[in-house]
Amino acid sequence: MLRMSQLKRTYQGLNLTLFTLVMVFLYIPIVILVIYSFNDAKIVTSWKGFTLNYYLRLWENDAIKEALRNTLLIAGLSTFISTVFGVLAALGLENKRFSGRKGLLALIYTPLVIPDILMGVSLALLFNFTRVNTGMLTVLIAHITFCVSYTIIVVQSRLEGFDYSLVEAAMDLGAKPAAIFMKIKFPLMLPGIVAAALLAFTLSIDDFIITFFTSGRGFDTLPIYVEGTIRRGAITTINSLSTLMIAFTLFLVVVTKRVRKTLISSL
Amino acid sequence: MTEIRIENLSKDFDGFLAVDDVNIAIPFGELYSFLGPSGCGKTTLLRMIAGFEIPRSGRIVLGEQDITDLPPYKRPVNTIFQNYSLFPHMTVFDNVAFGLHIRKTPREDIRAQVHKMLALVKMEDQASKYPAQLSGGQKQRIAIARALINEPKVLLLDEPLAALDLKLRQHMLIELMNIHDAVGITFIYVTHDQSEAMSISDRVAVMENGRIVQSGPPDDIYERPASIFSAYFIGETNLFSAEVVGLEDEYVQLKCDSGDGQSFEIDSTFHFTPVLGQKLTVSLRPEKIAITRGKPGNQDDFNVLRGTIEDILYLGTHTQYIVKVGKLRVRVFSQHKRVYFDEKALDWEEPVWLFWHDTDTWLINEIHEPDQGNINPESVGSIQRGKRAGAN
Ligand SMILES: Nc1ncnc2c1ncn2[C@@H]1O[C@H](COP(=O)(O)OP(=O)(O)OP(=O)(O)O)[C@@H](O)[C@H]1O
Ligand SMILES: [Mg+2]
Numbered sequence: 240m241l242r243m244s245q246l247k248r249t250y251q252g253l254n255l256t257l258f259t260l261v262m263v264f265l266y267i268p269i270v271i272l273v274i275y276s277f278n279d280a281k282i283v284t285s286w287k288g289f290t291l292n293y294y295l296r297l298w299e300n301d302a303i304k305e306a307l308r309n310t311l312l313i314a315g316l317s318t319f320i321s322t323v324f325g326v327l328a329a330l331g332l333e334n335k336r337f338s339g340r341k342g343l344l345a346l347i348y349t350p351l352v353i354p355d356i357l358m359g360v361s362l363a364l365l366f367n368f369t370r371v372n373t374g375m376l377t378v379l380i381a382h383i384t385f386c387v388s389y390t391i392i393v394v395q396s397r398l399e400g401f402d403y404s405l406v407e408a409a410m411d412l413g414a415k416p417a418a419i420f421m422k423i424k425f426p427l428m429l430p431g432i433v434a435a436a437l438l439a440f441t442l443s444i445d446d447f448i449i450t451f452f453t454s455g456r457g458f459d460t461l462p463i464y465v466e467g468t469i470r471r472g473a474i475t476t477i478n479s480l481s482t483l484m485i486a487f488t489l490f491l492v493v494v495t496k497r498v499r500k501t502l503i504s505s506l
Numbered sequence: 507m508t509e510i511r512i513e514n515l516s517k518d519f520d521g522f523l524a525v526d527d528v529n530i531a532i533p534f535g536e537l538y539s540f541l542g543p544s545g546c547g548k549t550t551l552l553r554m555i556a557g558f559e560i561p562r563s564g565r566i567v568l569g570e571q572d573i574t575d576l577p578p579y580k581r582p583v584n585t586i587f588q589n590y591s592l593f594p595h596m597t598v599f600d601n602v603a604f605g606l607h608i609r610k611t612p613r614e615d616i617r618a619q620v621h622k623m624l625a626l627v628k629m630e631d632q633a634s635k636y637p638a639q640l641s642g643g644q645k646q647r648i649a650i651a652r653a654l655i656n657e658p659k660v661l662l663l664d665e666p667l668a669a670l671d672l673k674l675r676q677h678m679l680i681e682l683m684n685i686h687d688a689v690g691i692t693f694i695y696v697t698h699d700q701s702e703a704m705s706i707s708d709r710v711a712v713m714e715n716g717r718i719v720q721s722g723p724p725d726d727i728y729e730r731p732a733s734i735f736s737a738y739f740i741g742e743t744n745l746f747s748a749e750v751v752g753l754e755d756e757y758v759q760l761k762c763d764s765g766d767g768q769s770f771e772i773d774s775t776f777h778f779t780p781v782l783g784q785k786l787t788v789s790l791r792p793e794k795i796a797i798t799r800g801k802p803g804n805q806d807d808f809n810v811l812r813g814t815i816e817d818i819l820y821l822g823t824h825t826q827y828i829v830k831v832g833k834l835r836v837r838v839f840s841q842h843k844r845v846y847f848d849e850k851a852l853d854w855e856e857p858v859w860l861f862w863h864d865t866d867t868w869l870i871n872e873i874h875e876p877d878q879g880n881i882n883p884e885s886v887g888s889i890q891r892g893k894r895a896g897a898n
Contacts, residue, residue: 405591407578
């Protein structure tokens, strides 16, 4: 008995150490990045003292501001559109008697496993073929294209576990179909919708490859800009830029958690 | 007063008849049960009344109103679902208020009525909790409050107690009866548990394969089963195959087959007129039979049988004896009242006398298939082999 509990303790200890190591491995680069964004040096090699210089320089850099605006615009629009598509598609796929359901699902799942580079090249070819000028519109279309599979799947998996007896209960209590959707179905889908939107937003905001192939010259998103700057060796502003982006992402996660709760209770 | 009438109601699923030509009329305010084994169509029948299933044929009439084709949200009927189906994203208060909310009742009225309902089900102090924070019995109460707040003419309950443990089930059963008394509307109650149906209902309809085979007050169904199925499904009984060998004014003489080529004769009163030579089935409830070691005094109105004890099962409130008469196994329940006992407790393999009053024999106008069996070992309680039971 004693041996067993000892064994268990060792096992748990081992587990914990491993877990800690993994977390350290994951977060050390990020921590280093954040620290060095305050480093008063032109190159990253050593610590030369604290400064907010590079944050100020970020602020003064119009190219960065432009890229940021583009990124947020594309992310916002593609999130909104792909989430709406996702919700509509998931609701449509609910009908199990729909004969093309299996085939459609397969088509939806496929983009998840297609390499980004293939997706990017094929979209570039398509735009080239149809003679659409590359720029904001093509990037937006590309982002919606790769986001929509994710949003459909996230919303659909949420609906999969939906308890239809709740719909019957609501109907029994006098609710008509429209009211049932607004008061029962939508609120219960909402966590799935928010998760889908969040996923689409993060996918869009840091996509490089597909954007690279579909943006052409003159329409830079942040990842494209960052790549260009690093190639030129100016890495310090990138540190501060990345730090801000991390902060923003964290903020987003916290806010959505809050918002979801208030949203549900207000419905 | 509004009664609910079900006329020639049938429902099939891809050709399979789940409900088969059901006809009943339930007076307003009754607590009416549908009782039957799993798969006999109880839920389907209830769902048709609620409006979730469309009948193949027949009508459902509530008072003067034909509700057969109304959608569920237009019916003055509410349902308690077996898994409660409370809305997980709403508080207890909002769950109960849902029906009023839908009907755009003013806020203050909603508040007042919800509190009245929560008081009725004794849940006033839980209004701000979410369903996930409630126990099974509490969820049950909220489901009842949520339904009753709409002031339905009929409340439908589909096995509402199935998910609760035994003690809570007994408690909620009484609670349900109290609520029924308090609101005074019709309750239609579906269950496969015969003791539940017997104890709660004004009347019971016994269902088999989508049909109603018998309906009436619980004691009527228990004491006067119309079919072998009714007799066997409700309570426990002994079934004998018999042939009418003598007909008197007040009673018949029956020759019962004891399975070993032998037979024994018994007398019985009757409720339908048998003819000489007719084959029928005798149902004899185990608690009607007395069991003794000594020969009972010669009494004209009693049937007397000789048998051997094969098994003794101590069940707390009573002892069940299984007595072999020929090849037949006869079940006898004997209560532990000292006045009923012989000096020394009855023992395994002991020859005993069984006797019962003529009027306790019940005739069923059907032929008994022996494979329906007399003894169903699964329905027997704790078996204590080799140990003396029925201590005295
Ligand atoms: N949606 C359906 N599609 C096909 N068959 C169904 C459907 N619903 C019920 N049935 C069938 O109809 C019959 C009656 O079902 P029902 O659910 O009414 O039984 P029940 O008496 O409520 O049983 P239980 O006590 O197990 O709940 C069953 O044989 C069942 O398989
Ligand atoms: Mg059922």
